[in-house]
Amino acid sequence: MMLEPLHPLLRKAYDPDRFVRLGREILEDLAQHLVSSQARTADRSMPWVAPEDERRHWAVRLDSPVGLPALMREVVQRSNGLQDPRYMGHQVAVPFPDGALVGMVTDMLNNGGAIYEMGPTNSAMEDVLMARIGVMMGLPKGCGGVMCHGGTLANLVALLAARRHAAGQRDADAWEHGDDGMGAVLVSEQAHYCVDRAVRIMGWGAEGVGLVPVDASHKMTAEGLEAALEAMKRKGRRVVAVVGSACTTSSGAFDDLALTADFAREHDLWFHVDGAHGVPAVFSDRYRSLVAGIERADSVAMDFHKIMGVPALCTGLFYARQDDSFLPFTQSAEYLWSDAEDPEWWNFGKRTFECTKRMLSTRVAAVLEEYGSEIWGVLIDRLFGLGRALATAVESRNSKGWELAMAPEANIVCFRYLPQAFDSVEAENAFTSGLRQRHLEEGAHYVVQTRFGGRVWLRCTLMNPLTEASDLEAMLDGFEVLAPSVLRDQG
Numbered sequence: 001m002m003l004e005p006l007h008p009l010l011r012k013a014y015d016p017d018r019f020v021r022l023g024r025e026i027l028e029d030l031a032q033h034l035v036s037s038q039a040r041t042a043d044r045s046m047p048w049v050a051p052e053d054e055r056r057h058w059a060v061r062l063d064s065p066v067g068l069p070a071l072m073r074e075v076v077q078r079s080n081g082l083q084d085p086r087y088m089g090h091q092v093a094v095p096f097p098d099g100a101l102v103g104m105v106t107d108m109l110n111n112g113g114a115i116y117e118m119g120p121t122n123s124a125m126e127d128v129l130m131a132r133i134g135v136m137m138g139l140p141k142g143c144g145g146v147m148c149h150g151g152t153l154a155n156l157v158a159l160l161a162a163r164r165h166a167a168g169q170r171d172a173d174a175w176e177h178g179d180d181g182m183g184a185v186l187v188s189e190q191a192h193y194c195v196d197r198a199v200r201i202m203g204w205g206a207e208g209v210g211l212v213p214v215d216a217s218h219k220m221t222a223e224g225l226e227a228a229l230e231a232m233k234r235k236g237r238r239v240v241a242v243v244g245s246a247c248t249t250s251s252g253a254f255d256d257l258a259l260t261a262d263f264a265r266e267h268d269l270w271f272h273v274d275g276a277h278g279v280p281a282v283f284s285d286r287y288r289s290l291v292a293g294i295e296r297a298d299s300v301a302m303d304f305h306k307i308m309g310v311p312a313l314c315t316g317l318f319y320a321r322q323d324d325s326f327l328p329f330t331q332s333a334e335y336l337w338s339d340a341e342d343p344e345w346w347n348f349g350k351r352t353f354e355c356t357k358r359m360l361s362t363r364v365a366a367v368l369e370e371y372g373s374e375i376w377g378v379l380i381d382r383l384f385g386l387g388r389a390l391a392t393a394v395e396s397r398n399s400k401g402w403e404l405a406m407a408p409e410a411n412i413v414c415f416r417y418l419p420q421a422f423d424s425v426e427a428e429n430a431f432t433s434g435l436r437q438r439h440l441e442e443g444a445h446y447v448v449q450t451r452f453g454g455r456v457w458l459r460c461t462l463m464n465p466l467t468e469a470s471d472l473e474a475m476l477d478g479f480e481v482l483a484p485s486v487l488r489d490q491g
C-alpha cells in the first residue's frame with residue numbers, strides 16, 4: 001500500500017519536545033499573570049475595548065502570526081482579569097488555578113464522550129461523583145445524574161424529564177409523537193431567561209411560561225404560585241413543573257424551596273430547582289438554610305463553574321431518583337449503543353443532550369482530591385461574606401446618595417449612587433446607566449448593571465475570594481470620582 005510520508009507540519013504539531021518547550025514558556029507566563037492579577041497591577045481588571053475596535057484589532061493581528069506563546073500573552077493581556085480581585089462583574093468562577101492544569105491533561109486526553117468506551121475513567125467517575133454530591137446536597141439515597149455543559153442546558157434537560165414524567169402519567173408521550181403545544185411551567189418572574197428559552201424550545205411558546213410574581217424580598221409566594229397556576233388553567237394550559245430559583249440571577253434572592261416543594265406536591269407537579277448559581281450554599285454550615293427544601297426536589301441544576309471554583313463549563317444535573325435521568329431522551333444510535341431502552345448508566349449519551357462532551361468529572365474530582373468538599377463551604381462563606389460587607393459599605397454611604405436595592409442573601413449585590421435629586425425615575429436610570437458605562441470605560445474595577453422594579457441598579461457579583469474590604473471601598477470611591485463628569489455630560 002502506498003502511503004505518503006508524514007507531512008512535516010503534522011510531525012511538528014505532535015512533537016513532544018516542542019510541546020514541553022512551549023508549555024514551560026506558557027506556564028511561566030500564566031504564573032506571572034496570577035502574581036500580577038493578585039497584586040492588582042493592571043490599570044483595569046476589565047480592559048474594555050468597544051466591540052468593533054476589538055474586532056478590527058484581531059482582523060489585523062491574525063494576519064501576522066508570531067507564535068503560540070506570544071498569542072497566548074496577548075490573549076491574557078486583552079482578556080477580562082477574573083483572577084484580579086477587582087473584577088466583580090459576572091457570575092463566572094475565578095477558577096482554582098489547579099483547574100488550568102487539569103484542563104491541560106484532559107485536553108490532551110480528550111476522552112470526553114457520549115459512551116463509556118470513549119471515556120471509561122471519566123464516565124465512571126461521573127457516576128460516582130453525581131451520586132455522592134447529590135447525597136451531600138441532601139437528595140435521597142438513590143439519587144444521581146449527569147454532568148453537562150452549562151446550567152442552561154441542564155435546565156432544559158430537567159424540563160424534558162418533567163414533560164416525560166407528566167406524559168407518562170397521562171399515557172401519552174411528547175418525545176415520540178409531539179404534543180399539542182399546551183404544556184406549561186411555573187417559574188419566578190425574576191428567573192434566569194434560560195427557563196423561558198427551554199419552554200419555547202419545547203414548543204410551548206411564550207404562553208407556556210407562567211411567571212410567578214415575587215414579593216418585596218424577590219421570592220415567589222404561595223399566593224403568587226396559586227394565582228399563576230389558576231391563570232394557566234384558565235388558558236387551558238397543562239402545567240407540568242414548577243421551578244424554584246436558588247438563587248435568582250439579577251438580585252441573588254433564594255426562592256423558598258420548602259414552600260415550593262409543598263406547592264409541587266399538592267398539585268402533583270415536578271419540582272425542579274435552578275440552583276445554577278446558589279445551590280452550593282449547601283456546603284456551608286452558615287448558609288445551608290437558604291436552600292432548605294432542596295431535599296424534596298425532583299431535579300436540581302448546579303453549576304460547578306460558578307461559585308465552586310471550576311472552569312466553565314461544568315454543570316451537574318441531579319435527579320432525586322437516578323432512574324429519572326433516563327426520562328428526557330430515548331434515542332436509537334446503532335454506532336454507539338445497541339438498545340435505546342436499556343438504562344445503561346455507563347453510556348452517558350443516553351441521558352445527555354450533548355453527544356461528545358468534555359471530561360467534566362475530572363475537573364470536579366480534582367477539587368475534591370486536593371481540598372475536599374470543605375473548600376466549597378469555605379469559598380461560599382467568603383463570597384457571601386463579601387456580599388454582606390459590600391452591603392454594609394453601601395449603607396454607610398447612605399448620606400452621600402448611595403442606596404442598597406435589598407439586603408443580599410448571596411454574593412450578588414445591587415445598589416446605586418444618586419449624588420443629587422433627579423426629576424424622574426427615568427432620569428435616575430439614565431444617570432445610573434451613564435455612570436456605569438463611564439466606569440466600564442475608565443474604572444479599575446468591573447461592575448455590571450441590571451434592572452428590576454423599574455429601576456436600573458449597579459450590580460456586583462463577588463466571585464473572587466481574594467477581594468478585600470479595601471477593594472470594595474475603592475470601587476465605591478471610583479464611582480464617586482466619575483459621577484461629576486457624567487452629570488456634566490448629561491446636564
Ligand SMILES: Cc1ncc(COP(=O)(O)O)c(C=O)c1O
Nearest residue numbers: 091150151152192247249276277
Ligand atoms: C439562576 C441561573 N440559572 C441558569 C443560568 C445559566 O447558566 P449557564 O451560564 O451555566 O448556562 C444562570 C447564569 O447566570 C443563572 O444565574
